[in-house]
Amino acid sequence: MRFRILPIRTFVSVLVLATVIVGCADLVVNNPNEPDGSPDFERTWSIVDSVYPFLNFKHIDWDSIHAVYTPLVKQATGDRIFNVLFDLLTELKDGHVDLTSQSGQELRTYTPPRTMRDLFTFSPLLVRKYFTAELKLAGGDRMEYGILPSGIGYIHITTFENGNWIYDFDNVLAFVKSTRDLIIDVRDNGGGSTNMSDFIVSRFLASPLPYYPIYEGGNLQQATPPLSPAGEFSYLKPVVVLINGVCFSTTEAFAEMMGQLPNVTLVGDTTGGGGGVPEYFSLPSGRVIRIPTKDVRRYDGTPVEWNGIIPDVPVMQTKADIESGHDLQLERAIELLGKTLSGTAANTL
Numbered sequence: 531m532r533f534r535i536l537p538i539r540t541f542v543s544v545l546v547l548a549t550v551i552v553g554c555a556d557l558v559v560n561n562p563n564e565p566d567g568s569p570d571f572e573r574t575w576s577i578v579d580s581v582y583p584f585l586n587f588k589h590i591d592w593d594s595i596h597a598v599y600t601p602l603v604k605q606a607t608g609d610r611i612f613n614v615l616f617d618l619l620t621e622l623k624d625g626h627v628d629l630t631s632q633s634g635q636e637l638r639t640y641t642p643p644r645t646m647r648d649l650f651t652f653s654p655l656l657v658r659k660y661f662t663a664e665l666k667l668a669g670g671d672r673m674e675y676g677i678l679p680s681g682i683g684y685i686h687i688t689t690f691e692n693g694n695w696i697y698d699f700d701n702v703l704a705f706v707k708s709t710r711d712l713i714i715d716v717r718d719n720g721g722g723s724t725n726m727s728d729f730i731v732s733r734f735l736a737s738p739l740p741y742y743p744i745y746e747g748g749n750l751q752q753a754t755p756p757l758s759p760a761g762e763f764s765y766l767k768p769v770v771v772l773i774n775g776v777c778f779s780t781t782e783a784f785a786e787m788m789g790q791l792p793n794v795t796l797v798g799d800t801t802g803g804g805g806g807v808p809e810y811f812s813l814p815s816g817r818v819i820r821i822p823t824k825d826v827r828r829y830d831g832t833p834v835e836w837n838g839i840i841p842d843v844p845v846m847q848t849k850a851d852i853e854s855g856h857d858l859q860l861e862r863a864i865e866l867l868g869k870t871l872s873g874t875a876a877n878t879l
Contacts, residue, residue, distance in 0.1 A: 567611025569814040571603045574615055577811050578622070583745060583825035584806065584835055588623065595621055612817075619819065624835070625778060626808040628820040636818075644775030644838065645802040650849040652717045652774060654686065656857050660864075668702050669695035675702045682867050683709035687730070690722030690780045696729050700761055703733055711768040711867045714788070717798065717859070721779030731787045732760035734769065734794070742786055744807070745825040757787070769794045770863040773841055777801040785839045786828055795866060796841040798859045805834030 575596050578585075585592055599618050606614045612631060619627050619639040630636040654674065658665055661684075665676040672695050674686040683706030706712055731739070738756035745751065771788050773781075773796055782801045788794045806822020813819065826834050843866065845859045 567606050567614065567815075568603055570611060570615060570817060571599065571618070573811075573813050574618060574819055575599075577819065577821055578619075581809075581823040582622065582821055583748075583823065584622070584624065584833075587825075587833060587835065590621065615817070615819075624806060624822060625802060625804045626806040626820065626822045628808075630818040630820075632816050636820075642775070642778070642802040642804070642836075644800060645778065646775075648718075648775035648799060648847075651847045651852060652776070652859075653852045653857070656852055656855065657684075657686065657715070657860060659855070660857070660860060666702075666705070668698040673698065673702055675705060677706065677709060678713075678864065680864060680868065681710055682864060683712040684715065685712070686715040687719060689719055690724075690726040690784065692723045692726065696726050699730055699733070703761070703765060707763065707765065709767070711770075712765060713770045713772060713860070713863050713867070715772040715860070716777055716781050716784060717772050717774040718776045719778075719781040720776065721781050721804070724780050724783055727780050727784040727787075728757055729760075731784060732757055733763075734765050734788065734791060735759040736764055736766055739787060739790060742783065742829050743827045743831065745827065746823065751824070766793055768867055770797050770867060771795070772859055772863055773798040773801050773839065774847070774859070775799050775802050775838075777839070779804040782834055782839045783826065786834070789839070789842070790829060795843060796839065797843045797863045797866065798841050798845055799847065800840050800844075801838035803834060803836040803838035805837075 575592070579592050584590075595618070599614060602614050602617075603611065612629075616629050616637065616639055619629055623640050625638065625640055625642050625645065627639045628636050629639060660678060661676050662679050663676060665674045665684075665686075667674055670693070672688050672691075674688075676684055678684055685702055685706065735757065736759065738758045740756045741754045743750055769788070769791075771785055771794060773785050777785065778801065782804060785796055785801060789796045805826040807824035807826060808820045808822045810818055810820050828834060828837075828839070843862060845862045847858045851858050
């Protein structure tokens with residue numbers, strides 16, 4: 531899943547912007563007198579038909595959808611074709627699908643229900659109230675870390691976007707090296723590049739870890755060599771990874787890989803369910819669409835798409851919990867790690 535994904539902090543603004551655009555398409559295209567949108571429509575339909583891996587899984591009759599949208603395309607004068615293309619791609623119900631207008635505005639056509647549900651159920655400001663010392667920042671403010679009063683280490687990773695920021699992680703991990711156990715918080719992390727997530731996972735390995743299966747064109751891809759331990763040391767003490775419904779794409783791959791380790795427990799809520807590996811495709815008008823071409827699976831073969839990654843210890847959290855001053859997921863993680871100190875194995879929590 532080596533691609534750029536919109537940061538989750540933009541989800542709300544994207545939804546608002548999408549509403550504006552669907553209602554007033556001239557705001558996002560340069561040519562209001564564009565003649566025929568059929569070439570864009572046919573190209574979009576053909577790309578999805580040839581590369582999209584989830585048509586059967588989602589029981590989408592793409593031929594019937596072509597028949598439904600063809601008359602709409604013929605009626606779409608000028609820039610209104612943008613609305614038709616947006617609605618067409620929305621049929622896929624895929625958080626990895628984007629449509630970029632001729633003016634360069636990239637819009638996500640769908641936000642998963644679990645992501646919408648959990649948009650306001652996590653607060654970094656509330657997390658800080660559980661610490662007696664101010665949390666430290668690293669990686670260009672992409673990581674926040676510290677040690678809880680109970681001695682548990684804490685690292686919050688906000689994104690897996692590409693960049694040199696990742697090299698700061700070794701210093702962050704060194705800071706919590708002496709802790710008895712660790713919480714890695716990836717809640718509200720919308721994804722990024724697997725190069726970044728692999729870098730972090732490798733710091734927790736005692737031995738090479740095989741990758742999850744990936745399918746393309748219905749066929750299992752040739753296995754990637756296992757991920758090997760890396761870094762100056764491996765953190766092998768008990769670890770809790772906190773996840774929620776806003777976790778998406780590469781963050782789900784990260785959680786799935788970490789969840790294979792015997793000392794790691796996933797706590798929180800099921801992730802958003804973005805199991806595609808998308809690519810960008812140009813349309814005749816100059817618009818661009820982003821469509822998944824590969825199907826990422828869990829280790830047990832279940833598609834990540836729509837299913838997400840299920841925590842070992844489910845803890846549902848609401849906006850009301852946050853407003854009342856309680857991060858139930860963090861509190862549960864602290865409780866579980868406290869049990870490991872008393873001799874409870876992490877993988878049996």
